Amino acid sequence: MAEAARRIGTQEAQPLYREAPNNIEAEQALLGAILINNDAFYRVSDFLKPSHFYEPLHRKTFEVAAELIRMGKMASPVTIKTFLPADEKVGDMTVAHYLVRLASEAVTVINAADYGRAIYDLATRRALITVGEDMVNIAYDAPVDMSPSDQIEDAERRLFELAETGRYDGGFEAFTDAVKTAIDMANAAFMRDGHLSGIATGLRDLDKRMGGLQSSDLIVLAGRPGMGKTSLATNIAFNIAHSYEPAPQADGSFKAANGGVVGFFSLEMSSEQLATRIISEQTEIASSKIRRGEITESDFEKLVACSQMMQRIPLFIDQTGGISIAQLAARARRLKRQRGLDVIVIDYIQLMQGSSAKASQNRVQEITEITTGLKALAKELGVPIIALSQLSRQVESRDDKRPQLSDLRESGSIEQDADVVLFVYREEYYLKNREPKPGTEEHMKWETDMNAVRGKAECIVAKQRHGPTGTVSLGFQGEFTRFFDLAESDHLPERFE
Numbered sequence: 020m021a022e023a024a025r026r027i028g029t030q031e032a033q034p035l036y037r038e039a040p041n042n043i044e045a046e047q048a049l050l051g052a053i054l055i056n057n058d059a060f061y062r063v064s065d066f067l068k069p070s071h072f073y074e075p076l077h078r079k080t081f082e083v084a085a086e087l088i089r090m091g092k093m094a095s096p097v098t099i100k101t102f103l104p105a106d107e108k109v110g111d112m113t114v115a116h117y118l119v120r121l122a123s124e125a126v127t128v129i130n131a132a133d134y135g136r137a138i139y140d141l142a143t144r145r146a147l148i149t150v151g152e153d154m155v156n157i158a159y160d161a162p163v164d165m166s167p168s169d170q171i172e173d174a175e176r177r178l179f180e181l182a183e184t185g186r187y188d189g190g191f192e193a194f195t196d197a198v199k200t201a202i203d204m205a206n207a208a209f210m211r212d213g214h215l216s217g218i219a220t221g222l223r224d225l226d227k228r229m230g231g232l233q234s235s236d237l238i239v240l241a242g243r244p245g246m247g248k249t250s251l252a253t254n255i256a257f258n259i260a261h262s263y264e265p266a267p268q269a270d271g272s273f274k275a276a277n278g279g280v281v282g283f284f285s286l287e288m289s290s291e292q293l294a295t296r297i298i299s300e301q302t303e304i305a306s307s308k309i310r311r312g313e314i315t316e317s318d319f320e321k322l323v324a325c326s327q328m329m330q331r332i333p334l335f336i337d338q339t340g341g342i343s344i345a346q347l348a349a350r351a352r353r354l355k356r357q358r359g360l361d362v363i364v365i366d367y368i369q370l371m372q373g374s375s376a377k378a379s380q381n382r383v384q385e386i387t388e389i390t391t392g393l394k395a396l397a398k399e400l401g402v403p404i405i406a407l408s409q410l411s412r413q414v415e416s417r418d419d420k421r422p423q424l425s426d427l428r429e430s431g432s433i434e435q436d437a438d439v440v441l442f443v444y445r446e447e448y449y450l451k452n453r454e455p456k457p458g459t460e461e462h463m464k465w466e467t468d469m470n471a472v473r474g475k476a477e478c479i480v481a482k483q484r485h486g487p488t489g490t491v492s493l494g495f496q497g498e499f500t501r502f503f504d505l506a507e508s509d510h511l512p513e514r515f516e
Contacts, residue, residue, distance in 0.1 A: 040144045041073035042137055049134035050077060051125030053084055054095055054118065060088050063135030071142035076114070079103060096122050143181065150177050172345045176399065179352045218279050218362060218403065221258025223504045224491045228480055229439065232259075232362060232403035236484075237394045239368075239433055241408040241422065242443035243415070247476065248407050249288070249366055250296065250500040251443055255405065256281045256364050257297050260334040263361075279361025280333040282354050284347060286370035290336040294329070300501040301325050307498075333358065343372045344392035348399075355400055363400075365393070367407035368433065387432040394436045408433055410442075420449055424481050440482040445495060446472040476502060 052059040069082040083102045084094040092098065096118035109117040154174045157165065165173075217231025232238065242248045262278035285293050299306035302321040308314055309322070335358065337350060347365070354360050365371070373385035390406075397404045410426045422442040427433045434440060450469055455461035476495040480488045494503045 039073070039148060040141045042141055043074055043077075045134045045137045045141075046072055046074055046077045047121055048125065049131055049138065050080055050084070051121040051123075052131045052134070053081075053088075054099070054122040055125050057084075057088050057094050059131035060085065060094070062132045067135045067139055071139050073138075073141070073145070076103070076107070076109065076117075080118070146181050150174065150181065153177075168345065172348070175349055175352065179356070180399070182356060218259055218275075219262065219277070220255045221262065222255070222478075222491075222493065222502065224493070225478055228489060228491050229483065229486060232405070233438070233485065234401050234403060235398045236403045236438040237390070237397050237436055238403055238405045238439040238441065239408050239427070239437040240405055240441045240443065241410050241427060241433075243410050243420075243422070245448050246443040246445055247495060247497075247500070247502065248443050250300075250495075251478070251502050252364050252366055252405060252407055253283075253293060253296050253500070254300065254502050256283050256334060256362070257300070257332075259362055260332040263333050275359075275361050280354075280359040281335065281362045281364065282351055282360050283334060283336045284342065284350075284363070284365045285336055285338050286340050286342060287366055288338075290338045293336055293338075296500050297329065298322060298325050300499050301328075303499050305498045306500065341370060341372050344389050344396075347371070348392065348396050351396060351400060355402075360400060361402055363397075363402060363404045365404065365406045367409065368393075369409050383432075390432045390436040394438075406437075420444070421477070421479065422481070434482065437482060438484045439480070442477075442479040442481055444477045444479060445475070446477075447475065447495075475505070 049059070049063065064085065067081075069078045069085070072078040072081055080099060080103065083099050087094040087098060096115065100115040100118055103114050103118075105114065107114050112120065154170070157170055158167075215226055215231035217229070217233040217236075219226050219231050220229075240248055240252060259278050260281045263275060263280065264277040266274050266276035283293070288296075295306050295309055298304075299309060302318070302325050304314060304318050304321065308318075314322070335354060339346070342350075351360060351363055368386065368389060371389050373388040393404055393406055408427060410422050414420050414422055414426050421444050424434050424440060427440070447469070450465070450472060453465070455465050474494055474496065476493045478491045478493055480486075480491065482488065492505050494505050495501070496503070
């Protein structure tokens with residue numbers, strides 16, 4: 020009885036509420052340092068935002084100071100007070116007196132970055148509390164239209180956003196921030212090899228047409244079986260991973276200066292088959308020979324050297340078959356947090372599954388959910404996603420078998436959600452199957468046509484939101500499953516008739 024009474028007494032002694040984590044003194048010290056020396060602002064400006072401050076007056080003060088300093092003006096208690104509410108009181112002081120007190124009691128500018136980091140960390144903890152509270156409340160309420168798996172997906176997305184950007188929800192951003200991002204992108208393109216605004220695919224003519232792979236883009240790569248969709252995707256994935264050059268950032272993380280970290284979701288082939296393709300392409304040893312062991316000693320040395328080189332490149336393969344869009348998003352987020360992620364490749368859309376029960380009853384709705392989810396994931400992670408897609412059989416019934424947007428299989432949403440649609444087409448594939456009887460006139464004409472298209476492929480840019488459409492000519496070596504650039508006509512040796 021006495022023990023129970025003691026416990027009740029202990030419970031009653033506990034505070035009825037807990038205050039959200041904050042450090043008003045650190046906020047005051049940082050603002051004071053900025054007001055006496057505006058250079059202190061630049062020590063925290065790359066990571067600290069007004070919303071990270073707990074005290075509303077401090078939030079407004081930092082926002083006004085940041086605007087003045089960025090405009091090249093002086094931020095001091097005198098210049099700032101006109102932009103703050105004059106009649107507001109801080110205890111028994113006016114706002115103007117409070118600003119003067121902040122500046123007069125500021126200790127040093129040297130510690131500005133430490134104060135800024137403390138404020139940022141506490142804001143992140145407050146955001147974590149908000150996400151956690153929302154998660155608990157939704158789990159208790161259990162809305163009919165939100166399954167537990169949807170709630171896990173939503174919580175994971177918000178936690179990822181918080182980890183990556185310090186924010187856990189959407190919202191408006193100032194247009195000036197968007198303009199600054201656009202200018203930074205143009206500057207990055209100017210500084211990067213080949214002057215591309217996006218990530219280089221390693222195929223010169225394709226990069227010229229597209230400007231590289233743009234971040235947040237959903238790029239659909241489609242074609243009939245046998246055209247070389249997977250080969251082109253593996254070629255691009257390897258080229259990007261092989262040319263990866265990490266550049267250290269101010270916060271200790273790394274960003275790709277060239278190339279990038281690639282996540283390859285192979286729903287059709289195993290990781291071993293995919294590796295065999297890439298090794299075949301790099302060593303110029305036919306993949307059929309590698310599988311059957313029909314290789315010489317020098318070939319084997321090439322394979323060993325290639326495998327050692329491939330161990331160093333940041334290419335990660337997930338071979339889960341029939342993966343859902345929710346699982347794929349979760350694994351992509353995890354890879355970005357743990358290793359970094361610059362490009363995602365998915366082989367291919369029709370082998371994926373939707374997450375909702377309603378969508379799984381209708382294939383068109385399911386594909387719509389998948390493409391919408393992929394586009395949302397590309398924007399969330401800020402990376403280009405190359406998604407392979409099958410084409411419908413109606414291509415085969417036409418005389419001209421070059422694919423069109425209407426040939427995209429099972430849903431118009433693929434065409435709508437994609438920022439870029441690429442078709443792979445090889446005339447050689449169709450012409451080879453129409454060989455006439457040898458010795459006839461038709462056979463001679465067929466041979467002439469075959470010589471014109473042998474080893475050549477077309478990559479048709481059928482849709483592009485930020486560039487021209489058209490056709491890019493590529494070379495193709497079937498035995499090594501490799502696409503390559505054709506020689507430019509002005510770089511060919513001189514010919515004499």
